[in-house]
Amino acid sequence: xxxxxxxxxxxxxxxxxxxxxxxxxxxxxxxxxxxxxxxxxxxxxxxxxxxxxxxxxxxxxxxxxxxxxxxxxxxxxxxxxxxxxxxxxxxxxxxxxxxxxxxxxxxxxxxxxxxxxxxxxxxxxxxxxxxxxxxxxxxxxxxxxxxxxxxxxxxxxxxxxxxxxxxxxxxxxxxxxxxxxxxxxxxxxxxxxxxxxxxxxxxxxxxxxxxxxxxxxxxxxxxxxxxxxxxxxxxxxxxxxxxxxxxxxxxxxxxxxxxxxxxxxxxxxxxxxxxxxxxxxxxxxxxxxxxxxxxxxxxxxxxxxxxxxxxxxxxxxxxxxxxxxxxxxxxxxxxxxxxxxxxxxxxxxxxxxxxxxxxxxxxxxxxxxxxxxxxxxxxxxxxxxxxxxxxxxxxxxxxxxxxxxxxxxxxxxxxxxxxxxxxxxxxxxxxxxx
Amino acid sequence: xxxxxxxxxxxxxxxxxxxxxxxxxxxxxxxxxxxxxxxxxxxxxxxxxxxxxxxxxxxxxxxxxxxxxxxxxxxxxxxxxxxxxxxxxxxxxxxxxxxxxxxxxxxxxxxxxxxxxxxxxxxxxxxxxxxxxxxxxxxxxxxxxxxxxxxxxxxxxxxxxxxxxxxxxxxxxxxxxxxxxxxxxxxxxxxxxxxxxxxxxxxxxxxxxxxxxxxxxxxxxxxxxxxxxxxxxxxxxxxxxxxxxxxxxxxxxxxxxxxxxxxxxxxxxxxxxxxxxxxxxxxxxxxxxxxxxxxxxxxxxxxxxxxxxxxxxxxxxxxxxxxxxxxxxxxxxxxxxxxxxxxxxxxxxxxxxxxxxxxxxxxxxxxxxxxxxxxxxxxxxxxxxxxxxxxxxxxxxxxxxxxxxxxxxxxxxxxxxxxxxxxxxxxxxxxxxx
Numbered sequence: 001x002x003x004x005x006x007x008x009x010x011x012x013x014x015x016x017x018x019x020x021x022x023x024x025x026x027x028x029x030x031x032x033x034x035x036x037x038x039x040x041x042x043x044x045x046x047x048x049x050x051x052x053x054x055x056x057x058x059x060x061x062x063x064x065x066x067x068x069x070x071x072x073x074x075x076x077x078x079x080x081x082x083x084x085x086x087x088x089x090x091x092x093x094x095x096x097x098x099x100x101x102x103x104x105x106x107x108x109x110x111x112x113x114x115x116x117x118x119x120x121x122x123x124x125x126x127x128x129x130x131x132x133x134x135x136x137x138x139x140x141x142x143x144x145x146x147x148x149x150x151x152x153x154x155x156x157x158x159x160x161x162x163x164x165x166x167x168x169x170x171x172x173x174x175x176x177x178x179x180x181x182x183x184x185x186x187x188x189x190x191x192x193x194x195x196x197x198x199x200x201x202x203x204x205x206x207x208x209x210x211x212x213x214x215x216x217x218x219x220x221x222x223x224x225x226x227x228x229x230x231x232x233x234x235x236x237x238x239x240x241x242x243x244x245x246x247x248x249x250x251x252x253x254x255x256x257x258x259x260x261x262x263x264x265x266x267x268x269x270x271x272x273x274x275x276x277x278x279x280x281x282x283x284x285x286x287x288x289x290x291x292x293x294x295x296x297x298x299x300x301x302x303x304x305x306x307x308x309x310x311x312x313x314x315x316x317x318x319x320x321x322x323x324x325x326x327x328x329x330x331x332x333x334x335x336x337x338x339x340x341x342x343x344x345x346x347x348x349x350x351x352x353x354x355x356x357x358x359x360x361x362x363x364x365x366x367x368x369x370x371x372x373x374x375x376x377x378x379x380x381x382x383x384x385x386x387x388x389x390x391x392x393x394x395x396x397x398x399x400x401x402x403x404x405x406x407x408x409x410x411x412x413x414x415x416x417x418x419x420x421x422x423x424x425x426x427x428x429x430x431x432x433x434x
Numbered sequence: 435x436x437x438x439x440x441x442x443x444x445x446x447x448x449x450x451x452x453x454x455x456x457x458x459x460x461x462x463x464x465x466x467x468x469x470x471x472x473x474x475x476x477x478x479x480x481x482x483x484x485x486x487x488x489x490x491x492x493x494x495x496x497x498x499x500x501x502x503x504x505x506x507x508x509x510x511x512x513x514x515x516x517x518x519x520x521x522x523x524x525x526x527x528x529x530x531x532x533x534x535x536x537x538x539x540x541x542x543x544x545x546x547x548x549x550x551x552x553x554x555x556x557x558x559x560x561x562x563x564x565x566x567x568x569x570x571x572x573x574x575x576x577x578x579x580x581x582x583x584x585x586x587x588x589x590x591x592x593x594x595x596x597x598x599x600x601x602x603x604x605x606x607x608x609x610x611x612x613x614x615x616x617x618x619x620x621x622x623x624x625x626x627x628x629x630x631x632x633x634x635x636x637x638x639x640x641x642x643x644x645x646x647x648x649x650x651x652x653x654x655x656x657x658x659x660x661x662x663x664x665x666x667x668x669x670x671x672x673x674x675x676x677x678x679x680x681x682x683x684x685x686x687x688x689x690x691x692x693x694x695x696x697x698x699x700x701x702x703x704x705x706x707x708x709x710x711x712x713x714x715x716x717x718x719x720x721x722x723x724x725x726x727x728x729x730x731x732x733x734x735x736x737x738x739x740x741x742x743x744x745x746x747x748x749x750x751x752x753x754x755x756x757x758x759x760x761x762x763x764x765x766x767x768x769x770x771x772x773x774x775x776x777x778x779x780x781x782x783x784x785x786x787x788x789x790x791x792x793x794x795x796x797x798x799x800x801x802x803x804x805x806x807x808x809x810x811x812x813x814x815x816x817x818x819x820x821x822x823x824x825x826x827x828x829x830x831x832x833x834x835x836x837x838x839x840x841x842x843x844x845x846x847x848x849x850x851x852x853x854x855x856x857x858x859x860x861x862x863x864x865x866x867x868x
Contacts, residue, residue, distance in 0.1 A: 006637050007599040010591050012446035157444050165441040203440050 020143075020150045020202060021076040024112060025085050025226040027142040028196055030238030032089075032226065036105045037244075037272045039135050047134035047247055047398075049141060050391040051126060051148070052409060055384035059124030063380070064151045066121055072147045077114045086110055088230050095235075095276045114140055134393070138243060141388040145197035148386060149368065153200050156380030164375040171373035172200075176208060176366075179342045180215035186349050190359040191216065192237045193223040194337055195367025198383055205367045209234065212366075221359065237361075239277050239305070240269060243390045245284040246400055250393035255421050263295055270301075279335055280304045285401045287314060289422035291321045299325045303333025303357070309403035311336045311348045319356060329356040337361030341369070454577075454584045454636060455510040458546060459519050459661040461576040462630055464672030466523075466660065470539045471678075471706045473569050481568035481681055481832075483575060484825045485560060485582070486843060489818035493558030497814070498585045500555055506581045511548045520544055522664050529669075529710045548574055568827070572677065575822040579631040582820060583802065587634050590814030598809040605807035606634075610642060610800075613776045614649035620783050624793040625650065626671045627657035628771055629801025632817055639801045643668065646800075655793065671795075673711050673739070674703060677824045679718040680834055684827035689855050697729055704735075713769055714738045719835045721748060723856035725755045733759045737767025737791070743837035745770045745782040753790060763790040771795030775803070 038045075053060055081089075086106060094100045101109075115136040118129040128144060130137040157165065183189055193212065199205040209228050212220040222235030229236035248261035262284060270278060278301035282290040287309055299322065306314030315336070319329045334356050336348055345360050352358055370381035389409050390398040399410030399418045408415055472479070487494055515523075520540060528534045535543075549570035552563040562578060564571040591599065617623055627646065633639040643662050646654040656669030663670035682695035696718060704712060712735035716724040721743055733756065740748030749770070753763045768790050770782055779794050786792055804815035823843050824832040833844030833852045842849055 004637050004640075006635070006641065007596070007603045009637065010588075010594070010603075010635075011596050011599050013452045013588070018447045154444075154447075160444070162441070162445050165445050169441045169444075201440070201444075203438050203443065206438075207440065 017071050017075060019075045020072050020147045021079060022202075023085065023227045024079055024081050024114075024139070025089075025230060026146070026196070026202065026228075027139065027226060028194075028224040028238050029094075029226050029229070029236040030224065030241055031139060031142060032101070033238065033273065033277065034240055034244060035109075035135060035138060036101060037268060038138060039105055039108060040272065041268055042247070043133065043135055045134045045247065045251070046132065046394050047137050047243075047390055048132075048392045049130040049137050049144075049388050051128035051144060052387050052389055053125055053384060054387065054406075056125075058384045060148065060152065060384075060386075061121045061126050062124050063155045064126075064148065065155075066119065066126070069126065069148065069151060070119060072151065073117050073119070073144070076143050076147065077116075079114070081110060081112060085230070092230075092236075097275065100273070112139070114143065117144075128388075129391075130388075134247065141243075142197050144388050145386055146199060146202070149198055149383070150201045152384075153381060156374075156378065160376070167375050168370070168373065169204075172204070172370055173207070173211075175369065175373060176211060177215065179366075180211060182342050183216060183219070183345065186219075186346065188353075189216070189219045189345075189349060190221050190357075191219060191345070192221055192359060192361050193225065193228070193366060194237075194361035194363040196225045197388075198364040198386070199367035200370060200381070200383075206232070208367050224361070239273075239279040240281060242281060242284045242307075242400055242402075244269070245281075246390045246398045247393040249285070249418070250390070250396045250398040255417075258418070258421050259293070262290055263293070263298075266298065266301075276302050276333075278302045279333065281307055282318070283308045283314075283403045285399075285418055285422040287317055287403050291317060292423075294321065296325060299327045303335060305335035305337055305361075306403075307338045308407050309338075311338070311340070311344060312351050314403065315348070315352055315356070319352075330354070331357075333357045333359060335359050335361060337363065339364070341365035451505050451509060453509045454506050454581045455513060456636075457519065457661045458513055458515050458548075458573070459523075459664060460580070460630070460636065461573065461660060462628075462658040462672050463528075463660050463663070463670040464658065464675055465573060465576060466535070467672065467707065467711065468674055468678060469543075469569060469572060470535060471702060472572060473539055473542060474706065475702055476681070477567065477569055479568045479681065479685070480566060480828050481571050481677075481824055482566075482826045483564040483571050483578075483822050485562035485578060486821050486823055487559055487818060488821065488840070490559075492818045494582065494586065494818075494820075495555045495560050496558050497589045498560075498582065499589075500553065500560070503560065503582065503585060504553060506585065507551050507553070507578070510577050510581065511550075513548070515544060515546060519664070526664075526670075531709065534707070546573070548577065551578075562822075563825075564822075568681065575677075576631050578822050579820055580633060580636070583632055583817070584635045586818075587815060590808075590812065594810070601809050602804070602807065603638075605809075606638070606804055607641070607645075609803065609807060610645060611649065613800075614645060616776050617650060617653070617779065620653075620780065622787075623650070623653045623779075623783060624655050624791075625653060625779070626655055626793060626795050627659065627662070627800060628671075628795035628797040630659045631822075632798040632820070633801035634804060634815070634817075640666070642801050658795070673707075673713040674715060676715060676718045676741075676834055676836075678703070679715075680824045680832045681827040683719070683852070684824070684830045684832040689851075692852070692855050693727070696724060697727070697732075700732065700735075710736050710767075712736045713767070715741055716752070717742045717748075717837045719833075719852055719856040721751055721837050725751060726857075728755065730759060733761045737769055739769035739771055739795075740837075741772045742841050743772075745772070745774070745778060746785050748837065749782070749786055749790070753786075764788070765791075767791045767793060769793050769795060771797065773798070775799035 089101055090106055115132045120127040130140045193209050195205055206228055209223050209232055222237040223229045224238045226236050244265045245262040248265045249258050252258035252261050280298060280301055282304055304318045315334050322329045322332055340360055340362050364383045368383040374381055392398055397411045397414050399414045401408050401418055523535055524540055549566045554561040564574040627643050629639055640662055643657050643666055647668060656671040657663050658672045660670050678699045679696040682699045683692050686692035686695050714732060714735055716738055738752045749768045756763045756766055774794055774796050798817045802817040808815055826832055831845045831848050833848045835842050835852055
């Protein structure tokens with residue numbers, strides 16, 4: 001007897017929508033930490049987020065059907081936090097602390113729903129905008145990116161045969177496991193999954209997280225993905241993002257307020273969080289500028305996350321800053337999270353070994369590295385540099401400079417003004433890989 | 435670890451076409467028997483087949499997407515006999531005879547491909563026509579019907595949830611097994627699956643055949659479906675169909691030739707086949723008329739298959755004919771195959787027990803009985819009376835009268851002529867259930 005489960009097969013073959021976002025916890029942990037602060041301090045601020053495809057050569061809107069994208073976004077809007085998820089958020093210990101989320105915030109969060117979106121096709125790209133309260137729009141960043149990236153994967157896989165698919169995932173697993181075997185050679189490695197937004201697919205990210213858990217044991221310290229952290233019983237990892245200084249900067253009424261914005265928001269942050277959640281993200285308007293004026297109280301923070309400078313160069317600048325302030329970098333933490341892969345992790349790990357504590361946030365190259373393994377030989381599965389950024393706050397334009405001018409976003413005139421105010425040296429643009 | 439086979443899941447969820455017809459043997463055995471004779475004696479005859487939905491109240495073309503239907507028919511046209519299938523046709527013993535298919539016929543069959551079709555939507559129905567050589571068009575009957583019926587099932591199941599599907603098939607299995615348990619009470623039952631054309635789906639038919647094999651043991655004598663007979667190792671069952679006398683009648687040049695057509699084709703048949711394949715289908719133009727003029731040599735045939743008269747009435751007429759010709763009906767076979775279900779099988783079995791040998795061809799009510807078990811409570815899964823009939827031969831209109839006037843097909847003026855020639859008494863139309 002050929003045992004086919006007819007019900008399951010009919011289910012698979014009559015399906016219309018295979019939802020990509022099935023939980024509001026299928027997002028990065030830092031979004032929830034930031035959200036609590038935004039809700040506490042900025043609940044009336046309006047912030048618009050926009051999709052930006054830095055890999056212009058890839059015409060996403062030619063790859064993905066607009067209706068399919070709309071259906072996925074619509075579905076994500078129907079998702080609510082479940083009781084089980086709320087209980088876990090309230091009861092779990094994050095970064096060693098109980099009750100990191102305040103009851104009033106959780107009460108509000110229980111009814112959270114993703115706000116409306118605005119979608120258009122423009123010249124082979126999607127114009128995807130989220131207007132509204134910052135407390136609402138901020139939560140679109142990760143699901144919007146995950147949806148588009150997974151729809152790209154699905155489009156690329158549509159014409160694959162059964163065996164090609166089997167071979168593709170076999171190769172992807174083999175490739176991923178070779179990385180695990182190399183990383184096992186680094187005895188004090190601390191590494192985290194940061195790959196939600198750029199993942200090939202949810203199921204593939206889950207496989208990667210489970211593989212890291214088995215392959216690296218305690219050296220794998222967790223996932224930025226809250227749902228996967230909950231489901232696979234690892235730590236939820238993350239602190240804060242560029243949107244905080246970007247919104248503060250956009251709201252600044254004067255150049256002086258603008259210059260102070262990156263520090264002011266960190267003051268706010270430490271009124272909400274302590275310990276290992278105190279990690280500075282210094283590069284929104286250039287790390288050099290940030291460090292030049294950084295107040296001494298930031299030496300009390302656990303560490304820095306250089307996110308757009310080359311890791312060794314960025315790390316050295318921060319170590320120098322710590323030393324200048326009489327702080328022993330060996331007590332401090334450097335978090336590397338910009339386009340890391342095994343080569344860069346090894347080099348950075350060896351460079352700073354014994355000089356500072358380190359951890360690595362492994363993103364795109366963990367959860368979406370299908371380069372050179374496509375049985376079709378195509379490039380449809382290659383990751384692209386897709387982001388979802390703040391473009392305005394209360395109607396005022398927002399800007400990011402970063403340490404890599406290729407990652408700068410915002411109105412050119414405003415970028416010039418920011419460059420002047422933050423007196424950033426003219427960094428040489430490097431290609432943004434992922 | 436949640437073990438999801440990602441390759442299989444992506445395969446299921448990116449699929450475009452789930453082909454319904456995957457083998458040219460997924461057809462009724464009698465089509466191959468008839469085909470060999472048509473190829474031998476009538477290879478230059480053109481015959482047009484047409485889809486006819488006798489259940490006009492069901493607007494098939496509103497239920498099924500025309501493109502989806504076209505894609506399935508196109509796919510069926512790409513299917514060829516495989517080597518394994520050809521070897522089996524040549525090497526298997528059918529009805530106790532070796533090499534029932536002649537080598538020259540098999541050589542020709544090896545390259546067989548379904549011919550083009552003509553598809554239009556007309557007032558909520560599909561106009562689906564197959565023009566061309568009889569040797570080609572005849573082979574569309576079963577796949578065309580199976581495709582449309584399975585597409586109807588898929589359409590009806592599209593909005594089902596996972597559990598509703600699970601429950602639906604659980605109920606269908608339970609319902610089917612209750613029938614098996616009742617049929618087990620009939621010790622000398624001989625029963626066959628005749629349900630290919632009207633099946634709910636291929637997988638469901640396969641389940642039913644396997645269930646009958648286990649549940650009825652040797653009382654289940656086989657399946658009309660050649661592919662399932664091969665795959666599940668049961669006998670392939672079937673003899674001939676109405677299309678033979680219908681084409682002969684259409685080609686008749688005079689009323690005398692017309693009157694003789696049903697007998698002439700049986701003469702041809704016995705030049706090709708013997709033994710248990712000699713089963714008369716008497717009702718194309720009315721059983722009474724057929725028996726009135728039936729030649730004595732037909733008493734040598736194994737049996738009759740009354741296919742549109744009520745089974746007891748039809749069987750009695752044939753027994754009476756045998757007796758009139760001095761034949762002992764206990765040596766002969768009655769095959770009942772018109773809209774049978776367990777009640778009718780039991781009643782017919784008991785009525786003729788000890789008076790004649792019997793076998794039952796169980797069709798729609800075996801492979802497509804989802805009445806009253808739909809969790810949705812709808813009727814989208816109810817079988818309809820869909821046939822694919824000869825409408826013309828070499829440009830001349832074809833007619834079927836049958837014992838049930840509701841099953842008559844053809845041009846009204848021609849029907850009148852046939853009624854006159856065959857002097858069929860005015861039977862009272864009975865509703866055609868399936």
